[in-house]
Amino acid sequence: MRTIDLPPYAPTLIESTRAIGYSLESAISDIIDNSIAASAQNVDIFFYPIGEAYIAILDNGSGMNTEQIDLAMQYGSRNPLELRDKTDLGRFGLGLKTASLSQCRTLTVISKQGETVEARRWDIDHVAKTGQWSLIALDTDEAQDIPHFNDLCAYESGTLIVWQNLDRLKAGEINFEETLGRKIDGVREHISLVFHRYLSGETGIKRLKININNEKVTPFDPFLPGKSQRPMDDEIIRIQGEKIIVRPYILPHISKMTAEEIKHLGGKDGLRKQQGFYVYRNKRLLVWGTWFRMMRKGDLSKLARIQVDIPNTLDDLWTLDIKKSSALPPAEVRKNLELIIEKIADKSKRTWEFRGKKEIDDSKVHIxxxxxxxxxxxxxxxxxxxxxxxxxxxxxxxxxxxxxxxxxxxxxxxxxxxxxxxxxxxxxxxxxxxxxxxxxxxxxxxxxxxxxxxxxxxxxxxxxxxxxxxxxxxxxxxxxxxxxxx
Ligand SMILES: Nc1ncnc2c1ncn2[C@@H]1O[C@H](COP(=O)(O)OP(=O)(O)OP(=O)(O)O)[C@@H](O)[C@H]1O
Ligand SMILES: [Mg+2]
Structure with missing residues (x-):
């Protein structure tokens, strides 16, 4: 037997991993995950749609030194099987590269730690030309020309990610400026939900401030706390010595919600679609609005929302995907969740009927x-x-x-x-x-x-x-x- 060393061909692999299936909002969320893992307190997102359009994401986290930034730029920089810090939102050693290059052809990363500033770039066209994994190291003069470089320098430490040549976002768009405006609204809404527990600085979490084009992103809590009922105590499921915490909520009747709340919850019709489990991995929302096929999304359970908190140590059991947008409960957890939904769906049904109690006998379906x-x-x-x-x-x-x-x-x-x-x-x-x-x-x-x-x-x-x-x-x-x- 002999072995053959067969590294992937860079231009092909880079081009194909662009199609993992990121949306603009899931790609940006993956970058924010890294900022959170680097203990950032501020994340600034800039969309610049005019001329040489770009998207930049700046944080004041721990930053990276020379060795770290080189490693960070490598595809598969860390093994998914490796044990991660409890607060790390990463898993695959891919997100920074795959999420970024799913949206653009040129990814520049500049990181600062004290006096050290390092800048690296993946340029898909350059890789195609050389046929190699040729990472570009920018010198200080070149880095200074990158938008928001000065904002990064104002921090003691931090990282600036810049996406240029936004080919995927521009594809098929006649009026890019206008459509980007709409997409920004989508990103804002997504981030306000996905990171709401970080944005509100829930107990045990350092508060994170996120701005989009200098405008603060406000958290949106999908359980409308204060207005919702908590029909039962938290249920704790233990698996492999780790805890999964399940906290059911019943939303108030729609007549008790503000117009803004209804809009965030997906509109009157959307309420029904958004019922189900809300799974948070390390307090970051991962999947939501699904019963994992344990029950149908009926009208009568439309007010039921169940928060499920999972740690990053159980990623393999939940079959987490690279985009961090899907995960399935393992069989042991499923059993417990099934019991919980039975109790909750019943409560939701009663709240829904509260506004007008039905007065006609229920054995027939009436018009x-x-x-x-x-x-x-x-x-x-x-x-x-x-x-x-x-x-x-x-x-x-x-x-x-x-x-x-x-x-x-x-x-x-x-x-x-x-x-x-x-x-x-x-x-x-x-x-x-x-x-x-x-x-x-x-x-x-x-x-x-x-x-x-x-x-x-x-x-x-x-x-x-x-x-x-x-x-x-x-x-x-x-x-x-x-x-x-x-
Ligand atoms: N904003 C940042 N600040 C500091 N370090 C960062 C930042 N972004 C990335 N890194 C470093 O780069 C590494 C690679 O990031 P990348 O997102 O590609 O993979 P990951 O976060 O380890 O895993 P995943 O693929 O699940 O996101 C991270 O592990 C981290 O060490
Ligand atoms: Mg990551």
């Missing part, structure tokens, strides 16, 4: 809900959880908004006074008998036609036994079932 208003009295609303309306959620936004508006119009336009008079005069009102068997049959066929699969059709038909108006037409339902061979 109308009679609701008890919080301030006394009753009102009627069309049941948005009716299976027919649930389908509307899958429609494009413009169509589902239109339907929602029509429903609201019907609700608010109920001729209640006239109904009252008619009923008092013993008039017979026959709305619920309005369909003939033939009409119901046609309705049913229409609805079934848009179901995606035979399976979906069967599920839908099986549910019909308890759904208005079909519940009143058992013979028609039976006939349709027969047509489908059920």
């Amino acid at each position: 109308w809900n009679r609701m008890k208003a919080a301030k006394g009295g009753f009102y009627y609303e069309i049941n948005r959880d009716h299976p027919l309306l649930e389908q509307v959620r899958e429609y494009p936004e413009s169509a589902s908004n239109l339907i929602e508006n029509i429903l609201r119009m019907i609700e608010s336009g109920l001729p209640l006074n006239q109904l009252y008079i008619d009923l008092n005069n013993d008039e017979q009102i026959k709305n619920d008998q309005a369909f003939t068997d033939k009409e119901i049959l046609k309705m049913l066929r229409d609805v079934l036609a848009v179901q995606s699969s035979q399976d979906a059709k069967i599920r839908f038909l099986e549910a019909l036994e308890t759904i208005e108006p079909y519940v009143n037409y058992p013979s028609v339902v039976k006939a349709v079932k027969k047509e489908l061979g059920i």
Whole structure:
């Protein structure tokens, strides 16, 4: 047997690792992770979209000396299996390079420790030309021309990362300046959520200040503390001698949230999508708004959010990915989480129904809900959880908004006074008998036609036994079932 030394070909490997799948916000977050690991208290992000556009990220962390900066620029600078400091947010020895070069072709890193200032650069075009892993070392004169160099020099120690030749961000954009503006808003929102525990300086964490173009990023806590309920004590799961802390929250009813809070939580419709686990690795939000397929994202659990704190020592069990944007709970943890969600989903359901308590018996799915208003009295609303309306959620936004508006119009336009008079005069009102068997049959066929699969059709038909108006037409339902061979 013999071995062959086969190092990767630099131009190809650098070009392919650009496609790991970073978004602008996840790439910037990976750079901020490094600043936090270097104990920075300030991170400044600058977007400069005009002319020789660039993005710069400056921190006042510990900085790097000559040896450290060379190592930092190396792909795979540290082994993922290595034990890391408890507060380190890194794992793969790749983020600085892969995150940066996913967005640009030229990455310059300048770091300062006291009087020592070192500058290094990966330039994809230079690597392509030389065919080597040829890292560029800039001398002081060259480094001085890099934007924000003077800001770095004002710190005792720190690191400046500059992305130039923003080819990926510019690709396909006609008006780069304008679109970058929108992207910056996205980055701000992402950072305010992902690093909220650092930004608010939670107990045990040194507060971190982040500015984007000199404007402070404010933390956004997705659990709305102070307004939410904590339906049970923290649950601690022990695994391999490490602790995983689980803290469930039930958000307040939407009527108790400010417009700003609703917007941050993804809007009225987004609330439903954002329910689930919020997994923090070393207090940095990693994955959120998922039940890891342990349950469906239903309307009734839309207020449930469960904070899960994991340490970096269990990275291999959670199968952390390079971008730090996905992780899956190991089987032992899953079992415990399943028990917790059962309890919590039930509580969330009750909070959701609080605003108007349903007054009609729950054994059938009604078209109308009679609701008890919080301030006394009753009102009627069309049941948005009716299976027919649930389908509307899958429609494009413009169509589902239109339907929602029509429903609201019907609700608010109920001729209640006239109904009252008619009923008092013993008039017979026959709305619920309005369909003939033939009409119901046609309705049913229409609805079934848009179901995606035979399976979906069967599920839908099986549910019909308890759904208005079909519940009143058992013979028609039976006939349709027969047509489908059920
Ligand atoms: N802002 C910074 N301040 C000080 N040192 C830094 C900074 N950014 C990077 N480094 C050093 O460079 C090394 C490489 O960073 P890189 O992000 O590529 O890998 P990592 O953080 O070790 O792991 P991961 O790939 O998971 O991010 C870090 O381990 C750290 O020592
Ligand atoms: Mg890193």
